[in-house]
Amino acid sequence: MNLAKHYHKLYTDAVAKISAGRYETDHLIDSDTDQRFGITLVIRPDAATKDKIQQFLAEAKAIEPDQYYYQNADIHITLMSIISCYEGFDLKDIHVEDYIQLIQQVLARHKCFKIQFKGLTASPSCILIQGFLTDTLNEIRDDLRAGFKNSDLQQSIDKRYTIQTAHATVIRFRSELKHKDTLLNLIEKYRDFDFGTFEVKQVELVYNDWYQRERFVKKLQVFKLES
Template identity: 80%
Template sequence: MNLAEHYNKLYRDSIAKIANGNYEIDRLIDSDADNRFGITLVIRPDAATNHSIQEFLAEVKTIEPDQYYYQNADIHITLMSVISCYDGFDLKDINVQDYINFIKKVLARHQSFKIQFKGITASPSCILIQGFLTDTLNEIRDDLRKTFKNSDLQQSIDERYTIQTAHSTVIRFRSELKNQAAFIDLIEKYRNFDFGTFEVKQLELVYNDWYQRERFVKKLHTFSLAID
């Protein structure tokens, strides 16, 4: 996949929908009845990159204060949705240690790698930071796919889609945009902004809700990658 082309197409298509009022408002983000949970292997950006993202979000908040903004603790890249969130999933349904052992075996074959957060893209329901990755990330993903599919562990890898990007969702639409034109202008201003490059030395396996909110996330294990 050519990531730049993928992000560009996603941006053009989605911004056109947002400009026409055809964006999607998330009706579940404030719901107490949302019981979608799963387990995910995630990457966390470093503090400097998160700081750049929060400066961007602070500027957007002055225009659209009522949207949903990710806090530093919630910002992540999904390396792999091991069990995609579904209604009613509970940790009691699995043996967590089995998953830790499988992932640890895979990661022992791989080293740390870098990700660059540069530019903004969008979907009809959210705004995302564009992540550009090295071959190592997708090699880890491919290795995990093979390992889990040869196991009898519960998993739903690639059932929704085959993950190939390294984006991070940072804004979700929770209500109608009140300053649509100014919002789009600001997104365009940050379209190619460099938020930073960071080395991925650790990965987290987490039990999480759909939005990866800190109050619901339970860290199951932290894996360290060998440094080249």
């Protein structure tokens, strides 16, 4: 996949919809009754990169204060959604140690790698940081797909879509955009902004809600990658 082209198409399609008022708001984001949970392998950007992201978010928040903005603790890249969030999933439904062992076997074959966060893209419901990855990340994903396919463990890898990017969602629309043109101008300003390049030295397996909010996330295991 040509990531730059992919992100560009997402961006142009989404901006056209947002400009026309055909954006989507998420009414579950403030719900106390949302019971969608799953388990995910995630990557966390480093502090310097997250600080640059917050610089952009502070400017966006000044324009549209009522939208949902990701805190540093919640910003992540999905390496692989092992069990996609669904209503009623509970850790008691699985034997976590089996998942840890399988993932450890896969990750032991791979070393640290880098991700560059450069520019923004969008969907009709959110704003995303564009992540550019090395071959290592997709090799890990392919190994995980093969490992889980050959196991009896509950999983839903690639059921929703085949993950090939390394983006991070940072804004979600949860109410009417009151200054959408001003927001779009800001997004255009950051369209090619370099948020930073960081080395991925570890991966987390987490039990999480749909939005990966810190208060709901339970860290199950941290896997260190060899240098």
